Amino acid sequence: MTSGVLNLVVKRLGIALVTLLIVLFAVFFATSMLPGDTASILLGQAATPEAVAGLREAMHLNDPAILRFLRWLLGLLHGDLGTSYANNMPVAALIGGRLVNTMKLAAITTLLSVPLALTLGITAAMLRGSLYDRAVTVVSIGVISVPEFMVATLAVLLFAVYLKWLPALSSVNEAHSLTDVVRIYAMPVITLTFVISAQMVRMTRAAVIETLSTPYAEMALLKGASRGRMVLKHALPNALGPIVNAVALSLSYLVGGVIIVETIFNYPGIAKLMVDAVATRDLPLIQSCAMIFCLGYLLLITAADIVAIMSNPRLR
Amino acid sequence: MTMARGAASRRSLLGHSYNLVGVVASLVILAWTLVAIFAPYIIPHPIGDIVDDDYFGPMRQGLWLGSDYLGRDMLSRVLIGARYTVGISLAAVCIACFSGVVLGMVAAVTGGWFDTCLSRFLDAMNSIPSKLFGLVVVAAVGSSIPVLILTLAVIYIPGAYRFARALAVNINTMDFMTVARVRGESTAYLIGSEILPNIIRPVLADFGLRFVFIVLLLSGLSFLGLGLQPPLADWGALVRENIGGLPFAAPAVIVPSLAIASLTISVNLLIDNLPQKIRDRDT
Numbered sequence: 001m002t003s004g005v006l007n008l009v010v011k012r013l014g015i016a017l018v019t020l021l022i023v024l025f026a027v028f029f030a031t032s033m034l035p036g037d038t039a040s041i042l043l044g045q046a047a048t049p050e051a052v053a054g055l056r057e058a059m060h061l062n063d064p065a066i067l068r069f070l071r072w073l074l075g076l077l078h079g080d081l082g083t084s085y086a087n088n089m090p091v092a093a094l095i096g097g098r099l100v101n102t103m104k105l106a107a108i109t110t111l112l113s114v115p116l117a118l119t120l121g122i123t124a125a126m127l128r129g130s131l132y133d134r135a136v137t138v139v140s141i142g143v144i145s146v147p148e149f150m151v152a153t154l155a156v157l158l159f160a161v162y163l164k165w166l167p168a169l170s171s172v173n174e175a176h177s178l179t180d181v182v183r184i185y186a187m188p189v190i191t192l193t194f195v196i197s198a199q200m201v202r203m204t205r206a207a208v209i210e211t212l213s214t215p216y217a218e219m220a221l222l223k224g225a226s227r228g229r230m231v232l233k234h235a236l237p238n239a240l241g242p243i244v245n246a247v248a249l250s251l252s253y254l255v256g257g258v259i260i261v262e263t264i265f266n267y268p269g270i271a272k273l274m275v276d277a278v279a280t281r282d283l284p285l286i287q288s289c290a291m292i293f294c295l296g297y298l299l300l301i302t303a304a305d306i307v308a309i310m311s312n313p314r315l316r
Numbered sequence: 317m318t319m320a321r322g323a324a325s326r327r328s329l330l331g332h333s334y335n336l337v338g339v340v341a342s343l344v345i346l347a348w349t350l351v352a353i354f355a356p357y358i359i360p361h362p363i364g365d366i367v368d369d370d371y372f373g374p375m376r377q378g379l380w381l382g383s384d385y386l387g388r389d390m391l392s393r394v395l396i397g398a399r400y401t402v403g404i405s406l407a408a409v410c411i412a413c414f415s416g417v418v419l420g421m422v423a424a425v426t427g428g429w430f431d432t433c434l435s436r437f438l439d440a441m442n443s444i445p446s447k448l449f450g451l452v453v454v455a456a457v458g459s460s461i462p463v464l465i466l467t468l469a470v471i472y473i474p475g476a477y478r479f480a481r482a483l484a485v486n487i488n489t490m491d492f493m494t495v496a497r498v499r500g501e502s503t504a505y506l507i508g509s510e511i512l513p514n515i516i517r518p519v520l521a522d523f524g525l526r527f528v529f530i531v532l533l534l535s536g537l538s539f540l541g542l543g544l545q546p547p548l549a550d551w552g553a554l555v556r557e558n559i560g561g562l563p564f565a566a567p568a569v570i571v572p573s574l575a576i577a578s579l580t581i582s583v584n585l586l587i588d589n590l591p592q593k594i595r596d597r598d599t
Contacts, residue, residue, distance in 0.1 A: 015439075022440040027452055141588075145581040147532045149539045149555060150573045153562065161565050256447040256536075263540055264559075275540055278455040286455050290448055297445045 241311020
């Protein structure tokens with residue numbers, strides 16, 4: 001790797017860092033725009049003006065917004081996420097276990113959807129124009145065109161209502177045996193896998209088709225290599241960069257998907273926590289959850305960009 | 317995006333050749349538009365009236381789409397729901413595409429620090445997951461129809477900007493642009509009379525795609541209970557209201573989902589089946 005690539009990568013990481021700061025500021029700013037005074041909301045209508053003023057002082061609400069933002073940022077660096085308004089617990093304690101649950105869901109989905117989508121995408125590209133290719137394309141366009149909750153609803157209808165194989169709701173606490181675990185994770189994972197895979201299949205298919213139409217792929221066929229050998233030995237290594245890029249980009253759809261899926265299946269993850277926090281207007285909790293999601297999303301799209309930079313031979 | 321092209325029969329219409337899938341898709345879109353406009357005059361029952369003794373009633377004569385979780389007529393509620401889903405999304409996509417495209421063209425024509433700053437800022441905006449942005453805004457300012465429209469528009473401005481700017485930058489290097497500049501034309505003339513006519517077709521196709529994204533996001537937010545608030549209900553909110561009917565496979569939960577799907581899939585198919593020279597992004 002030469003300094004040119006290194007430069008680009010460092011530059012991309014710098015942009016990601018600046019973006020993260022902007023996003024953090026936007027989240028902080030949006031949540032502090034809440035109409036009404038936080039202190040009087042917390043204390044309720046019966047509070048005396050002195051009590052409200054005292055709480056404002058204690059919560060540093062009288063300070064300018066930029067000062068509060070910097071203080072919040074400093075707290076984040078120390079791992080202090082603040083205290084939840086709704087139940088007066090440290091936000092870090094509320095988030096901890098939930099984050100693990102969401103990570104588990106995301107990890108299982110990734111393990112399932114990546115091999116599935118790559119197989120479908122590559123084979124569809126190889127058999128371009130065939131009935132199989134058309135079927136894969138139609139189904140993936142269909143899944144992309146409908147909201148995530150509809151995929152979830154259809155999955156519930158099919159697997160829980162008609163086939164009666166799986167329960168419609170998840171409850172992680174009841175996991176005692178392996179079959180329990182499978183039954184709990186099945187519905188959310190199936191839904192997310194559908195949503196993520198559809199994107200990945202389309203992008204993979206496009207990437208492979210582009211490589212297959214290059215002169216060197218044709219050359220490999222002309223010199224007598226079999227079609228399978230041409231795809232595996234000549235085309236795929238060159239399509240690897242775009243494919244990894246597509247995988248990382250598709251995985252960033254997990255962020256949106258997980259919000260819907262955790263809500264519909266009542267899965268005790270961080271997205272459910274955040275939706276509940278929005279309902280109760282629990283600002284510190286919303287800020288921290290939003291930050292975690294943005295961080296995950298930024299990591300994935302930055303990774304996608306860096307892979308794209310590294311895999312471009314012209315920059316080497 | 318090569319679906320069904322070639323398989324369907326070609327026909328000539330308004331000078332362009334459209335295929336069957338494209339025609340069917342545009343008919344579906346037209347139908348939903350008409351429903352959205354005339355809904356109050358064609359609903360069989362007032363949307364708030366309880367007309368069924370049973371909740372989650374099945375489809376039958378008089379109640380063609382069954383009844384919802386309170387025993388209200390589902391057909392009327394879906395028809396009125398079209399107003400909100402189509403209306404809010406259309407308003408949002410118009411604002412998003414208008415601002416995005418104008419800003420993109422101005423940035424491409426003027427260049428310099430204006431272009432750099434705006435591009436950096438909008439790229440940063442683009443790095444916020446859309447659902448998350450919606451959640452935070454709703455948490456901060458609540459969800460009324462104007463807030464929803466503005467939020468959805470703001471979320472999709474960066475995408476429209478990026479797309480239009482990329483197209484306009486290509487046009488900007490053409491000779492006729494240099495000639496116009498030498499003539500001393502104003503920026504407004506440059507973007508309105510020289511650039512816009514050359515990028516309008518791909519921009520319109522992008523408008524359609526962005527409309528689909530907005531319909532999906534609006535439905536998602538409403539489904540989470542953060543979009544339109546009761547007693548108003550768009551299609552996403554109708555699914556949320558009636559989610560209790562899922563175990564009985566009630567039409568009340570299935571029909572609004574199908575309505576969303578029919579609209580978004582139709583728009584996608586229409587764009588996929590547009591004649592190459594309209595759809596092509598490299599014009």
